[in-house]
Amino acid sequence: MPQRKRSLYVCVNRRPDGTPKGSCAARGAVELHARIKTLLKERGLAELEVRACTSSCLDVCWVGPSIAVEPDHYVYGRVQLADAEAIVEALAAGTRVERLVLEPRDFELPRELREREKAEKPG
Amino acid sequence: MPQRKRSLYVCVNRRPDGTPKGSCAARGAVELHARIKTLLKERGLAELEVRACTSSCLDVCWVGPSIAVEPDHYVYGRVQLADAEAIVEALAAGTRVERLVLEPRDFELPRELREREKAEKPG
Numbered sequence: 323m324p325q326r327k328r329s330l331y332v333c334v335n336r337r338p339d340g341t342p343k344g345s346c347a348a349r350g351a352v353e354l355h356a357r358i359k360t361l362l363k364e365r366g367l368a369e370l371e372v373r374a375c376t377s378s379c380l381d382v383c384w385v386g387p388s389i390a391v392e393p394d395h396y397v398y399g400r401v402q403l404a405d406a407e408a409i410v411e412a413l414a415a416g417t418r419v420e421r422l423v424l425e426p427r428d429f430e431l432p433r434e435l436r437e438r439e440k441a442e443k444p445g
Numbered sequence: 446m447p448q449r450k451r452s453l454y455v456c457v458n459r460r461p462d463g464t465p466k467g468s469c470a471a472r473g474a475v476e477l478h479a480r481i482k483t484l485l486k487e488r489g490l491a492e493l494e495v496r497a498c499t500s501s502c503l504d505v506c507w508v509g510p511s512i513a514v515e516p517d518h519y520v521y522g523r524v525q526l527a528d529a530e531a532i533v534e535a536l537a538a539g540t541r542v543e544r545l546v547l548e549p550r551d552f553e554l555p556r557e558l559r560e561r562e563k564a565e566k567p568g
Contacts, residue, residue: 323504325520325552329513331454331500377454378499381446390452395516397448429448 323369328413330358331377331390342438345379346386352376354387354403361410372413384435385428391418398422446492451536453481454500454513465561468502469509475499477510477526484533495536507558508551514541521545 332355336347355376362368380388385399389409398409401422408419431439455478459470478499485491503511508522512532521532524545531542554562 323552323554324549325518325547329454329515329518331452331498373504375454375503376501380498381496390515392452392513392515393518395448395452424448426447429446431446 326371326373328372329392330374333380333386333388334376335379342435343383345383346388349387350403351387354401354406357403357406358410361406365410365414367414382429384432385424397424399424399428449494449496451495452515453497456503456509456511457499458502465558466506468506469511472510473526474510477524477529480526480529481533484529488533488537490537505552507555508547520547522547522551
């Protein structure tokens with residue numbers, strides 16, 4: 323099989339329950355990755371077009387579950403299992419699901435979490 | 446932190462010992478990822494330039510350990526721990542370590558492995 327035209331990296335990082343940031347796995351990312359993989363196969367995209375991998379933390383935990391789409395280099399955030407169809411259909415059409423694409427401000431740790439992390443840091 | 450300009454996805458997939466294809470983790474990919482992460486931090490690239498994630502199988506097990514470099518969309522293969530410095534220096538310089546970049550033929554499952562997989566398939 324040749325290198326696929328696109329790669330999806332679905333963050334499946336899991337943090338301990340109760341962590342302020344939360345984590346993608348705790349929000350259903352493992353099931354989301356499995357669903358996308360199934361849909362890509364059914365749609366005939368898995369062989370040549372798109373490979374869906376899991377990845378470690380993409381550093382946008384507060385807007386997870388998150389998926390990096392490469393080489394386009396945009397990131398989907400707040401992705402729900404019900405969004406899998408739209409994501410795969412957009413890949414088939416060569417478009418994006420704009421409502422899920424993270425904006426520059428989404429990459430910044432929210433102030434509330436920043437202050438909480440600072441307060442909890444020992445020393 | 447804004448979205449980094451580049452992402453590395455270091456395959457850390459582990460297959461059972463003795464699997465014909467082998468696996469990146471069995472060839473030292475976990476240590477490789479940790480080393481690259483340390484070097485990126487030391488070189489001052491981790492905050493804005495490059496994030497090194499781990500990933501599931503990149504589907505080039507036979508030439509692993511493998512690292513996808515995005516959004517450039519090339520893949521490093523046969524990467525040894527001693528290559529980590531050259532990889533990070535190339536990222537700093539905006540170049541690639543050409544001797545490690547996989548060629549189109551590297552993405553094809555070698556015939557020997559293909560035949561072995563076929564022979565071992567039940568039914």
